Amino acid sequence: MSSNSPTRERNRKAARSSAICTAGSNMSDCLTSMFEDAFALRGNTFVLVHGAFHGGWCWRAVSTALRDAGHSVFTPTLTGLGERRHLMSAALTIDTFVLDITNLIESEDLSEVTLIGHSFGGTVISGVADRMPHRLKRLVYLDAVTPLAGKSLFDMMPDAERSARMAALARLPDGGTQVPAPPAKHFGIDDAAQAAWVDRRLTPHPTGGYTSPVVLRNPIANGVPAAYIRCTAPVFPINDPCAAFAASQPSWQYHEIATGHDAMISAPAELASLLLRLEGSST
Template identity: 45%
Template sequence: MAQEDTARSTFLLIHGAWHGGWCWRFVVDRLVARGHRVFAPTLTGLGERRHLLEAATSLDVCIEDIGNLIEAEELTDVVVVGHSFGGLVASGVADRMPQPIRSLVFLDSLLVDNGQAGFDVLPQSVVEDRMKAVRASGQTLAMPVNGLVGTGIPEDHPLAGWVRRRLTPHPLATYTTPLALKHPLGNGLPCTYVHCANPSYDTLAPVRERVKALPGWGWESIDTGHDAMVLAPDLLVDLLERLAVRS
């Protein structure tokens, strides 16, 4: 019994752009069934919190979402998983409050250095396309949903419609305001970058090349597309459990 208790972990799952906590449903179910404690919040302005779009005035708001959750739930020894855009949020939380965090898992994440915004490290063509979509939408607060582009989910996938119905416009300010870091990226915590390699999301190729040069970081590949939590929840859960034990 003591061995089972030791194997249990607390996971905090941070979703990516246009998504919400809903995208982790299949991963949450599996982790909970295996005895773990799991939190998968939705960031301000997205998902079921899309009515708060105007409150998402910067990346700091998302970082505070997660920091406040950790404090309110009095979490300790947490494995923080940031998917895609969620990597920026995880980076900010780790910089501000590393004590409750056991380790960081960056799942096909977008990462920046101190003083950089998300748009600063994405390919210029991607930034231009997203800003063009904002202008065409007639509003200035959010990047419109662009279907399943970038998710790695095929249009004929059984869950394609389920995902499309839940995607919501993403707060633009979270990509245009810089991330303020007082410490090196990861803040000395155990960090692992997970590359979703089949198909690989080329938009993040420059980020992945930079990560490979970071001293002390772990590297893993998983045989699925960008939205691994939807496409391959079993593979992802197995990997998260292995990384949690390793840390």
């Protein structure tokens, strides 16, 4: 364990609070120290970004496991999806979703963030890293898109997949469109109870999320240590090129989990365990 490890730093902070909060100490200084050090004692900080059609709800089991292990976890829902579906509009783009996460990080004053993006969420975390790498400790692409600068997700999709999604577009009251959610089995969920739970929560995805180009002013990951987790049982073939790209990067870690695309639902314990092992690895 290095001299700058999170554990050693938390111990140092705790010792400082103990020294300040002694008999006869200034109560204001004591309370201030305790308040500040409460954040240092939380362990690692995870921000989990969901994919298309999902919401923060999909991380329920994984976030519980990470919090039980002593870590701070945020599971935001992107604008227009999940419980924020009432904000669906023609104006939503990739930039909207990137702002969702950068604003969260800034508002909560987060640093040393392990930022995880599932599927479509890979575009979002890439945009966040492009804008604020200094706030991030690690990027984790969970069976995710590794975007190409200047290209939209529709540009990157196989022709058949793109045509199928465009043919299914539904009109919005403001003149825009949305992509209807596919059934849970599309995401490799075979368990009937899990599929029913997911089907009740999936919502349409803003078309602008697929048609707007990804703006990256720096190479993908922007110097932030990165890892890719590929789900292999069954594979999600649309992401084959992205997984191949990640596996070819000498500076990236590459791992596989024998479960379907929605690993946070079908294999939450295994996924949480892998995320914790990544936190213990060198950067």
